[in-house]
Amino acid sequence: MSKTCKKHCNPHDRQVLLVGGAGYIGCPVASLLLESGYKVRNLDLLTYAHQNAVMGQMLSPDYKFQFGDMGCPKALNEALNGITDVVLLAGLVGDPITKQLPDESHQINDIAVKHCLENLNGRGIRNVIFVSTCSNYGKIDENEIADESHALEPLSAYARSKVEAEKLILSSKGKIDFHPTILRFATAFGMAPRMRFDLTVNEFTRDLYLDKELLVFDAETWRPYCHVKDFARLIRKVLQSDTAKTSFEVFNAGSNDNNFTKQGIVDLICDRLPGRTIKYQKNSADPRNYRVDFSKLNNQLDFHCKYSVADGVDELITGMEEHLFDDVEARKLYYGNYGIVAH
């Protein structure tokens, strides 16, 4: 165990700032960290009027919510007071919303993210986890599988911003006093307090459950998927790991078993919900196609995902059977990144 790890290895001595912690992935991360004894602070701009998502966590004396913009010096400075670790999740997330709102996307994903990353030095912070995306790989050859050394080919403003942030972090070696780790997340699925039904597994499952006709674009394209609870476990794992294994490291975040084509996901859902109508269209506007290798995570951090795509589909079907999502149409913004609110 390294010196730094000894100094901070007790979760009770750690106060983790989640930037963007009210989002789809941030809420499960906050819950797991609280459950594991960490103190959690959440700086979030509540871009989708999703404040209800944090109400459960407000019951914990170890949780503090701060409304604010990571791009605002005063808000960020206040949020960082007494913090031992930072997880940067905030952003305008996904290709559709960043295409729809290019100026806001630039302001948040480029300017505010850079401001946040450049203000973490000299504060005695141990870990900084930057949440990036496997979308950075863009479109790779059919027979290839991308490990962390694979060339990046970001095909959208969303992914280009992530690649720039990664470069900024990796170029700061020798100039900063904290240990940064970059996690390139697969596409998320599974139930969480701030659900997103604009993501493939969740969207397909809901539409087919409701017996809507599903239009699938480029059914043979590959993507990796990961349950939000596994992302939370991984963030905890990085916080617990010896920094010698995580400092300035990039990890693909997900599991080899959860690389799927869209057709594979449709088949899985239709095994459970037979007789649905699926239509197909080729050559969509989204050319992304990537299979990803997650062995580094297994080998270097001894981290293994627990949940399969099938687990996520089952869980979502149960949620719908139990009427947990009857209000999706009435609260569109809460349930996906379709548009933002002005505060």
Ligand SMILES: NC(=O)c1ccc[n+]([C@@H]2O[C@H](COP(=O)([O-])OP(=O)(O)OC[C@H]3O[C@@H](n4cnc5c(N)ncnc54)[C@H](O)[C@@H]3O)[C@@H](O)[C@H]2O)c1
């Ligand atoms: N969901 C996925 O499939 C997926 C896949 C790969 C990577 N990621 C990455 O994971 C992270 C979280 O994604 P998510 O699905 O939870 O998205 P999300 O949109 O649900 O959450 C983003 C959060 O950031 C907050 N936010 C936005 N701008 C802010 C600002 N200026 N200051 C403070 N808070 C701000 C929002 O209010 C929201 O709570 C993102 O960095 C995303 O790029 C997500």
